[in-house]
Amino acid sequence: MLDVLLASLLSPVVLAFVLGALAVTVKSDLEIPAPLYRALSIYLLLAIGLKGGKALSETPLTEVVGPALATVGLGILTPITAYTVLRRLGRMDRTNAAALAAHYGSVSAVTFIAAVTVAQFAGVPSEGFMPALVALLEVPAIIVGLMIAYARGERAGSWRDAMREVVTGQSIVLLLGGMAIGWIAGSEGMAPVEPFFVSGFQGALTLFLLEMGMAAARRLRDLRSVGMFLVGFGIAMPIVHGALGVWVGGLAGLSVGGAAVLGAMVSSASYIAAPAAVRVGLPEANPAYYLTASLGITFPFNLTVGIPLYLALAKVLGG
Amino acid sequence: MLDVLLASLLSPVVLAFVLGALAVTVKSDLEIPAPLYRALSIYLLLAIGLKGGKALSETPLTEVVGPALATVGLGILTPITAYTVLRRLGRMDRTNAAALAAHYGSVSAVTFIAAVTVAQFAGVPSEGFMPALVALLEVPAIIVGLMIAYARGERAGSWRDAMREVVTGQSIVLLLGGMAIGWIAGSEGMAPVEPFFVSGFQGALTLFLLEMGMAAARRLRDLRSVGMFLVGFGIAMPIVHGALGVWVGGLAGLSVGGAAVLGAMVSSASYIAAPAAVRVGLPEANPAYYLTASLGITFPFNLTVGIPLYLALAKVLGG
Amino acid sequence: MLDVLLASLLSPVVLAFVLGALAVTVKSDLEIPAPLYRALSIYLLLAIGLKGGKALSETPLTEVVGPALATVGLGILTPITAYTVLRRLGRMDRTNAAALAAHYGSVSAVTFIAAVTVAQFAGVPSEGFMPALVALLEVPAIIVGLMIAYARGERAGSWRDAMREVVTGQSIVLLLGGMAIGWIAGSEGMAPVEPFFVSGFQGALTLFLLEMGMAAARRLRDLRSVGMFLVGFGIAMPIVHGALGVWVGGLAGLSVGGAAVLGAMVSSASYIAAPAAVRVGLPEANPAYYLTASLGITFPFNLTVGIPLYLALAKVLGG
Amino acid sequence: MQTASYRLVTIVAERTVRDRLLNTIHRLGATGHTMQEVQGEGTRGLSGATWERPSVKIETIVTEEIAERIADHVAERYFQHHSVIVYLQDVEVLRGSKYAPQNEEA
Amino acid sequence: MQTASYRLVTIVAERTVRDRLLNTIHRLGATGHTMQEVQGEGTRGLSGATWERPSVKIETIVTEEIAERIADHVAERYFQHHSVIVYLQDVEVLRGSKYAPQNEEA
Amino acid sequence: MQTASYRLVTIVAERTVRDRLLNTIHRLGATGHTMQEVQGEGTRGLSGATWERPSVKIETIVTEEIAERIADHVAERYFQHHSVIVYLQDVEVLRGSKYAPQNEEA
């Protein structure tokens, strides 16, 4: 466990995140050009999709069905647990609770990637088709979260616009699109593009996390405004959801690595797809809450402590 | 033939183009940052040049002379055929006909790359010096096209500015410049930069075609405004020019793959160098015509159906 | 000597610089998108740091101490020599002399990279920990330069802001940060990110120098305004400092390659860290002087003639 | 120099509402617009930060009447829940006819 | 359309002074700002060229009084040694209260 | 706050004419300009879309007289065949002398 924790903490990817956070703390003039950041996120999402699609093309469907169903189930369940916790324990208003539920039910692609890398490194690689599960996990929670809000009368936003935003959002299009391409092209067709999309991946991710670290650190400044409860929520909720994900993943027949990665996925909070949809569907929700919690608290927690934790848990349950 | 058609249709590069088009159709919020698109086009042009230059440095000049002359000849002939067709059959006004002639006489670098890839894949690789021919084919047609227009009295644009735009245009500078660098550095000097410019090439192209697909789809919306004739022209003209290119290429001593690629080059319509020059030299021409035809119709046609067609033809003639 | 001179002159990296300069001369519309340029400089600095850090993690500290002390010493000495020359021979006012001193005492990362490549190529590779010396050489000179200026009464700028700008500047953060990451991660941890940061390096550098060539050429237009003396200074000073660096480097126990690279570092003039600090600390200094000299004269000189010269000298002294 | 007086309507808005805004503007009679990406800060905090999509600044030159229509529409439709501001200025343009719907001379 | 009159203060400045400028503006009472990267040329030559960090254009809508404070501050603190210009314009805004400190209705 | 009145000339143009425009502006007496990349839509359709070079928005603060010269020149030289628009506004600037050719105080 400890060696894995160290190995993941001391990987260039995580260290880059720390460097970014430090740069903001010392008020460095370091600035990642916005177009570079966007280029990297497009690259990463497409690359994940391509890899997943290629893997799918080599996997018997029967192997995927179980985990797929489990993932969808978790995508429907977790926003409800999150909402309940926020309302009951947090006494949070309905709108913001629903918004946060959508975020914590959905998934963070970068957390997923980090988890895959750590599992790989720990000698328990996850299934190749995991990216398919990311696509499956991203959408339902957002829909459920918005439904909870819309179930309660008049809304400022537009349900239709929000749905369109979810299903035509950049991350879904690139993930699913990439998977389709990888699946159709197969390993032979993929070969020529792999130096770009596979070999370069970890390095691009390092650069990406440099900016993530900066963004997270900037977000942390709003910590005061969100209150201690949300801080606690941002750490406790992932642990609960993560454990649940690991456990269900195991039952669904995933390997130890696969279960750990699913745990990380379930525990993670979306900070790209969900915010975009919520801004449209629940504009009256306060971004300071859901962005600070998902980007400023949960993401760093998972990246550093969470992932190794879920992996250890998966080993215990799985071994 | 069919297997090649499939292989090329189902390559990640073409599929990315389709994905881009789909993203626009479903009104996705996917957006390729403009600087990324420009960075990719600079990278691709420079990479083509470098590869071509390196190949030239290893090729006896005698082998290149024939194909080079043939290419220049085609660059002078095709704008005239295009102009004639547009005037006679299309009853199009002189200015727009000349503008379109410049585009269809010139060449699309991306169509060239795609053709090289397909030929490669089909087991009939094209000559390494083909990029040199791209540089040769790009310029003459634009000059001829503008000459046709200027031959007919007063013009709004400036002939000198247009010529400067053509010969100092980004694509020429990068292609010729890259070739010079590759030729001078030779294979030994090129070795250290090849991981970046050679291995990464296909992947970068995939990303580039994602945006191309989006641009083409957006262009298609203007289809109504350009009329059915232009749609037909955008498909028929490439076939004629392509066949011509394949045939002449064979006579000039190119291999089957080389002839096929030359066919694709001749059939393709420029959408970077030509538009830039025409905007300066023939500002009164309507961009909706030449952009929609070259980017919205001819490019997709060649990418999907055209290239395999020219390859099949080259095999028939060459075999 | 000559073969090395040729080899370095005819490397794609240098040729790209020339191409960029030519593009500006012929008024090409070629334009490197600013975000691409910034992305490349972030990538290059981080990559240098990572490589250096990894090397440090494999080097006994004792080997580094000598060269490190020598580097700091040179970083304190060279701004003083530069200032004296500018004041005595150049009759330049104190402010601008101090500003130039800060630039010529500090180091140009790109000159460093070019030198490493040439030494490598010439069969006398430099020590792996050289990047650490770059970080050491960058800061002191800027501080000394500003101190010289501030030592003389009232200043428009803010000393504290200037210091903050130096030590939290993007290049220091990325260099030191990268080194820390590479050092902590070690060669095992670095492996997955090396395809991106190591294999891609030379190619990215080529693209970067394309823009550098354009920037240098644009700068040269201001040549008249800066006067002949500064032109001479921009060529003579590097030679003196370079020779000094080679000599001291040898004494400090660096290999022939290492001494040559240190010479190139010492001879080079900063055009990123120093200008940023000077703009804050000495805003009344005239950018036309320090930018034209460092970017328009000294950088091209070192890139083409200087580096092979220092290498030859190192061979003489070292062999 | 023969100029005509028009209104310059400037809208700064978060990216999510961009396309809807553009459609509305043209539907309400604008003959064109100029747009650029911006970062901003206001009562709803930062917008257009690196990690999210940049906000946009949309400028359109229109007749007084259309300007009012646009301003009213934006106010009523977006103010409550979106990061959007609108302001109006007078401008003198050349080729006045260009900015009036169906080119009635202004 | 119910509009209120405010002042639009535009500052074009080299990147190095950006953050200090933003802090000052808000300290002096601005309730928000909009910012974009620009390239420029002036008496100090080019600024924001590719190889250096881009200059910024900062726009803030404020009351007459705050506008004067900002303009004066910038003039006195930055004009002598930095590439900075400031200019003021009148604008009509919707939701006037938005731009007045502690929302006193304008 | 001691301000002087000048004219702000704004030109939005397709990229191909950018450099010629900048040269002209300065030749006609502008002491500086600020420029940014924009996307636009007008009677000639979209301009500055991703796959082509971005359009530019050029702003220059000049005297009334120079403003007219610039506007007239652009109108006559570019309107017919290029995607170009020009509009003028009044601005109050600090350091008026800065914007008048050979620094005659404004």
Ligand SMILES: Nc1ncnc2c1ncn2[C@@H]1O[C@H](COP(=O)(O)O)[C@@H](O)[C@H]1O
């Ligand atoms: N006082 C202001 N001056 C200039 N721009 C503003 C001002 N207030 C808000 N904005 C812009 O309008 C956007 C939305 O404002 P808000 O809804 O108050 O967050 C901000 O992100 C800024 O870009």
Ligand SMILES: Nc1ncnc2c1ncn2[C@@H]1O[C@H](COP(=O)(O)O)[C@@H](O)[C@H]1O
């Ligand atoms: N006359 C002008 N019109 C528009 N912008 C200007 C003008 N003069 C200066 N600027 C802008 O202000 C910045 C600094 O000006 P300066 O301090 O004169 O170099 C320049 O880089 C331009 O962006």
Ligand SMILES: Nc1ncnc2c1ncn2[C@@H]1O[C@H](COP(=O)(O)O)[C@@H](O)[C@H]1O
């Ligand atoms: N009514 C308008 N309001 C704002 N900008 C406009 C307007 N009309 C045109 N433009 C800008 O001017 C450019 C050229 O216009 P046009 O020549 O009409 O295509 C467009 O791409 C827009 O950026």
Ligand code: NA
């Ligand atoms: Na989740």
Ligand code: NA
């Ligand atoms: Na052609």
Ligand code: NA
């Ligand atoms: Na130096």
